[in-house]
Amino acid sequence: MNILVLNCGSSSIKYQLLDMAQTPVLLAKGLVEKIGLPMGNFTHKPEGKEKWTIEQPIADHTVGMDLILKALTDTNHGVIQSLDEIKAVGHRIAHGGEYFSHSVVITPEVKEKIQACCEIAPLHNPAHLKGIETMERLLPEVPQVAVFDTSFHQTLPEKAYIYGIPYEYYSEYKIRKYGFHGTSHKFVAEKACQILGWNITKKKIITCHLGNGASITAINGGKSVDTSMGFTPVAGLVMGTRCGDIDSGALLYICDKKGLTPAEAVKLTNKESGVFGISGASSDFRELEAAVENGNKRAELALDVFAYNVKKYIGAYAAVLNGVDLIIFTGGIGENNISVRKAICNGLSYLGVNFDEKANQVRGEDKIISAPDSRTLLMTITTDEELVIATDTLNLVK
């Protein structure tokens, strides 16, 4: 059964087509970029065939989706004969607010709720809705499923999600911590327990999703009990270009000094900050490490700040959980960056962590990176959010 997984952004569409029969197989993946700009890009990577790229103006999401569907069925670059072979579509939805604690089949009522969350996720949900409505037009008979970044964190206790501001802002405007990257945190925790033969309901796990966006989650008995991102994904760790936790007073002071509008403040904290803002060099950890090699002190500082923040959250979440059995590293940095993992894991002996430097020499694998006598285990686990979306979609439409 072929399932199309879509992640629609305001000017981009990421997609994967997976055959979910027995063992899931990736058939094709790709990316439409620069929708609405004078010149757009389309990259299509069919498995076992050459990559195909097109440069042309892509006026809107309908044009972008049309390109994708044509590529999937193209005689030279395609992987299926006809669109009838797509049995369901799974959408990654950034924000489900308090409405969704699970993935759901998309109905008019579900769309209304996703729409209602546009106010608190103006950068993401409107684009997701566009993607859903485009697919409804292009593939009207095909069921669609919504998988939310926030739903795994709906188990957070009130004390973890209420902010220290007047309660009316929660009751009237739903200002609270929601958390994101839920599909990834859930997936890697469950995968690690499967590998270890552990019963997740009896374990305390800290998952570190460290990519360009980064967040940490405390998972008790398989349920998210705290997470570092907040009302928006800008909170928590210092990230590639997001600032992470910052004194709200400092931000207001900057806004006052520079006369920033709210939109400009959003741009500053989301696009111009993080390790990019600190280093002035790059948001990419490989480039930062190359800059450090060339003696760039601010790049060194940026990496130090990042590792320090992750370590601090691990400590906080070990306290939340009253101990920890397993710490997982995932995401581009968590899976691949040996030196950042080392910087984070040095000095965790108080938690019963015995970091194994040799075992840590690993990239893109599911592996234990703590010594055999380590009371708390460390693991690298590769995440696969598209697979989670496809699996949830399959289970809901089957």
Ligand code: AMP
């Ligand atoms: P993501 O957003 O999960 O794709 O992660 C992107 C981040 O992962 C970037 O900062 C990359 O530099 C980093 N990354 C990806 N692959 C590697 C690698 N092989 N070694 C070091 N860092 C990597």
